[in-house]
Amino acid sequence: MYRPNFYESTCFRCNEIVYQVDRVGPLKDFTFFHSGCFKCAVCGTKLTLKTYYNNQHWTEDKEVYCSSHVPKIGPGHLDNSSVGIRSALNVPKSNNYVNEQIRGYIRNSHEPELSPIRATNGGSVHASPARELSRDTPDYQYGRFDASALHIAHALKQTELQKAYHRPREKPIDCYLDRDEQTKLEMKHRQEEDDLYRKFSKHREEENRRIREEIQDEWERELERLTSRFQQEMQVKKRRPDAEIGALTLRHQQERADLEKNMTLRRDKKKESLTRKMLEHERAATAALVEKQSHEMMELIQERRSEYMAASSLYVDGEEAPPYPARAPPPQPPLVSKFHIYTDPAEFSEVDKIAISVAQEDQKTFTDLVRQLVGRCASDVEKARTIFRWITVKNLNNIQFDDNLRGDSPLGLLRGIKHGTESYHVLFKRLCSYAGLHCVVIKGYSKSAGYQPGVRFEDNRFRNSWNAVYVAGAWRFVQCNWGARHLVNAKDAPKPGNRGKSDSLRYEYDDHYFLTDPREFIYEFFPLQPDWQLLKTPITLHDFEELPFVRSLFFRYGLYFSDPNTKAVMYTDSTGAATMRIAMPAHMQSSLIFHYNLKFYDTEGDGFDGVSLKRFVMQSVVGNVVSFRVHAPCSGAFLLDIFANAVTPREYLTGEPMKFKSVCKFKICCAELQTVMVPLPDCASGEWGPTKATRLFGLVPITHQEALVFAGRELEIQFRMSRPLADFMATLHKNGVDEKRLSKYVQQNVSDDIVSFYITFPEEGQYGLDIYTRERGGPTAIHQNGSTEKEKHLLTHCCKYLINSSKRN
Numbered sequence: 151m152y153r154p155n156f157y158e159s160t161c162f163r164c165n166e167i168v169y170q171v172d173r174v175g176p177l178k179d180f181t182f183f184h185s186g187c188f189k190c191a192v193c194g195t196k197l198t199l200k201t202y203y204n205n206q207h208w209t210e211d212k213e214v215y216c217s218s219h220v221p222k223i224g225p226g227h228l229d230n231s232s233v234g235i236r237s238a239l240n241v242p243k244s245n246n247y248v249n250e251q252i253r254g255y256i257r258n259s260h261e262p263e264l265s266p267i268r269a270t271n272g273g274s275v276h277a278s279p280a281r282e283l284s285r286d287t288p289d290y291q292y293g294r295f296d297a298s299a300l301h302i303a304h305a306l307k308q309t310e311l312q313k314a315y316h317r318p319r320e321k322p323i324d325c326y327l328d329r330d331e332q333t334k335l336e337m338k339h340r341q342e343e344d345d346l347y348r349k350f351s352k353h354r355e356e357e358n359r360r361i362r363e364e365i366q367d368e369w370e371r372e373l374e375r376l377t378s379r380f381q382q383e384m385q386v387k388k389r390r391p392d393a394e395i396g397a398l399t400l401r402h403q404q405e406r407a408d409l410e411k412n413m414t415l416r417r418d419k420k421k422e423s424l425t426r427k428m429l430e431h432e433r434a435a436t437a438a439l440v441e442k443q444s445h446e447m448m449e450l451i452q453e454r455r456s457e458y459m460a461a462s463s464l465y466v467d468g469e470e471a472p473p474y475p476a477r478a479p480p481p482q483p484p485l486v487s488k489f490h491i492y493t494d495p496a497e498f499s500e501v502d503k504i505a506i507s508v509a510q511e512d513q514k515t516f517t518d519l520v521r522q523l524v525g526r527c528a529s530d531v532e533k534a535r536t537i538f539r540w541i542t543v544k545n546l547n548n549i550q551f552d553d554n555l556r557g558d559s560p561l562g563l564l565r566g567i568k569h570g571t572e573s574y575h576v577l578f579k580r581l582c583s584y585a586g587l588h589c590v591v592i593k594g595y596s597k598s599a600g601y602q603p604g605v606r607f608e609d610n611r612f613r614n615s616w617n618a619v620y621v622a623g624a625w626r627f628v629q630c631n632w633g634a635r636h637l638v639n640a641k642d643a644p645k646p647g648n649r650g651k652s653d654s655l656r657y658e659y660d661d662h663y664f665l666t667d668p669r670e671f672i673y674e675f676f677p678l679q680p681d682w683q684l685l686k687t688p689i690t691l692h693d694f695e696e697l698p699f700v701r702s703l704f705f706r707y708g709l710y711f712s713d714p715n716t717k718a719v720m721y722t723d724s725t726g727a728a729t730m731r732i733a734m735p736a737h738m739q740s741s742l743i744f745h746y747n748l749k750f751y752d753t754e755g756d757g758f759d760g761v762s763l764k765r766f767v768m769q770s771v772v773g774n775v776v777s778f779r780v781h782a783p784c785s786g787a788f789l790l791d792i793f794a795n796a797v798t799p800r801e802y803l804t805g806e807p808m809k810f811k812s813v814c815k816f817k818i819c820c821a822e823l824q825t826v827m828v829p830l831p832d833c834a835s836g837e838w839g840p841t842k843a844t845r846l847f848g849l850v851p852i853t854h855q856e857a858l859v860f861a862g863r864e865l866e867i868q869f870r871m872s873r874p875l876a877d878f879m880a881t882l883h884k885n886g887v888d889e890k891r892l893s894k895y896v897q898q899n900v901s902d903d904i905v906s907f908y909i910t911f912p913e914e915g916q917y918g919l920d921i922y923t924r925e926r927g928g929p930t931a932i933h934q935n936g937s938t939e940k941e942k943h944l945l946t947h948c949c950k951y952l953i954n955s956s957k958r959n
Contacts, residue, residue, distance in 0.1 A: 163187035192219035196476045198460040319528035326458035339443045365417045436571040444583035451586040478588040481681040484624035505539035520584035530621040542634040542659040574630040588620035594677035603699040603718035604817040626665040633663035662702035704813040708735035722820040726782035751787035758783045765829035770857045771841040782820035790816045831883040831918030843949035848872035871903045874926035883918040911955040919951045
């Protein structure tokens with residue numbers, strides 16, 4: 151067969167001459183390709199010598215394919231005309247053994263249905279050894295494949311890679327893309343942005359001039375009409391007394407002033423409406439331009455990346471991994487959760503430090519900015535992380551911009567933020583493209599500021615946008631705006647370029663909004679396109695409205711609703727009662743403390759007949775479930791806000807005030823009330839029952855383990871101390887009775903590790919019992935004279951009981 155000279159080769163794809171500097175090949179049957187034509191024949195994905203595949207089932211097919219589109223024979227079918235199989239069949243038989251990479255075996259009745267597969271740390275997959283069966287064995291089955299079969303092992307390896315998220319460390323972008331080449335493309339993009347901003351400015355000037363002219367014309371017409379009427383009235387009254395003429399003149403002057411004021415207001419309203427419409431148009435135009443530019447930047451990076459991979463390994467230590475997709479994949483639910491990628495934000499401590507350091511400096515180009523951010527990042531997740539942290543640290547909403555801001559200045563990079571045409575999400579997408587990451591901006595609804603449970607999404611009030619970035623082999627959500635927090639001790643923030651105090655500063659942010667799992671993200675964000683829910687079974691807008699209104703802290707603490715029927719709006723029964731239950735993970739039960747607030751839904755009122763609405767809620771903890779039972783005092787709608795905080799027993803025992811943050815809210819609807827509800831006794835706020843005493847104080851109840859106690863006219867409650875406590879105190883409460891009058895009816899006694907409380911009830915009814923204590927011994931205080939003394943903590947609320955006293959008990 152004639153084989154052409156390398157210098158006379160033609161490209162199999164375009165049939166043009168391929169010169170040596172731009173040649174890929176020879177490949178199957180001595181075929182060649184231009185480097186630009188070396189793409190998958192189906193999807194057009196850029197290929198390299200390490201990532202291309204040929205059709206192994208049809209010898210005449212000389213095309214190249216990516217791993218996803220290479221033709222495959224159907225399961226269980228082997229073509230004996232293929233080269234590999236034909237060669238194997240021609241080999242003389244030397245024994246009766248079967249190649250177990252292709253032939254499986256039948257399990258015994260006592261064996262598991264599937265052989266266990268174990269993945270080593272290196273990511274390789276091992277299967278349990280199969281029995282050696284020959285074709286003459288009665289149990290032999292054809293067409294079965296075990297986990298060691300070549301193509302199945304490859305697929306299983308990919309699955310294990312997803313499950314464990316083990317990705318080899320990549321070499322930096324400087325290895326395959328020259329900084330000047332990227333900067334050149336950025337300058338082209340900046341020129342396009344300059345042209346766009348000039349159009350914006352020109353359009354705004356034209357519209358403002360048009361409004362001024364319209365208002366001026368209208369002003370002149372109205373003034374002419376007003377003056378004409380005044381002159382007519384003066385003609386009629388010219389023979390009247392001067393006082394009447396003076397009054398008419400004053401009235402005309404007042405009408406003219408009112409007209410001028412009204413015309414100014416109308417002009418301002420028109421300008422405001424026009425500015426809002428123009429800003430929406432400018433944002434859409436900016437987003438479209440960034441979309442185009444991001445695509446061009448991604449193409450440049452992927453092309454240079456593929457060229458580099460054709461000549462050398464992209465990964466450190468020679469490890470290999472599936473290549474980052476050249477084109478953005480369609481939206482699909484991720485196979486693994488955020489937990490499998492990382493479990494603690496501290497795992498990103500080094501890259502977070504890079505982001506914070508870079509944020510304190512100024513850069514003139516996005517190329518410089520992104521290379522400073524991702525230059526030491528070795529995975530796509532780390533790249534997305536540094537960009538996310540840079541945006542959350544930069545505090546873009548508070549940046550001061552000069553009026554004459556130039557595009558080539560350091561802050562000129564963020565001029566879109568200044569003009570309001572570029573949001574956090576568009577900026578995140580832009581920066582991701584410079585780092586070679588696929589990113590999209592998603593539009594939809596969010597339960598943002600001002601939203602309350604039960605509100606319907608009927609207008610644009612709660613429209614929002616966010617990002618999805620393709621990392622760790624899947625699309626994952628990022629919400630930079632909600633993830634951004636403030637700088638602690640912001641007044642001490644260093645000036646740009648001065649890192650003197652950077653080590654002493656702490657930047658707060660919300661890690662929940664980085665790579666958020668779809669099943670958690672859907673509680674707060676609803677995309678207009680169902681595919682971008684990234685859920686296996688998308689929900690409707692009505693379903694979204696009915697989901698409980700939760701905040702990021704809810705998921706950070708690992709909380710969940712034990713009752714699957716829990717919704718944003720809960721309805722009471724005929725007695726006015728409704729119960730909300732929240733479950734805690736085992737590792738948080740010892741540290742979580744809950745609080746609540748109840749008020750009327752449509753007003754800020756939090757009292758009923760002079761009594762706080764909090765006294766119509768009973769909070770209790772049983773096992774890992776905290777319950778909030780609301781008893782509505784009247785028909786209507788109420789808003790229940792539930793707060794939480796994680797504290798250690800040591801922190802709680804100091805008695806210092808604690809800061810609670812909202813974790814969820816509910817709308818409580820009471821259509822009618824058939825029972826008159828009375829408030830609970832006016833005890834200390836918080837949960838009822840002894841669970842808190844055990845959890846935080848090590849005080850174990852001996853006699854009464856439940857929050858509600860039924861007693862006669864006398865009651866004894868006992869606890870056992872598991873650690874030293876001192877100075878117990880108990881107070882008794884009853885509606886309508888002064889607390890001081892009840893103090894003589896409560897006594898306590900401590901004997902060894904047993905604490906006993908003795909209560910006698912002056913009359914039947916419902917009582918509340920508060921118990922306080924403090925830890926024996928405390929921190930040591932050193933006086934000026936050198937003497938030391940143990941400081942005493944304040945008495946801290948330990949627990950409370952709700953007691954129904956009756957002779958019948």
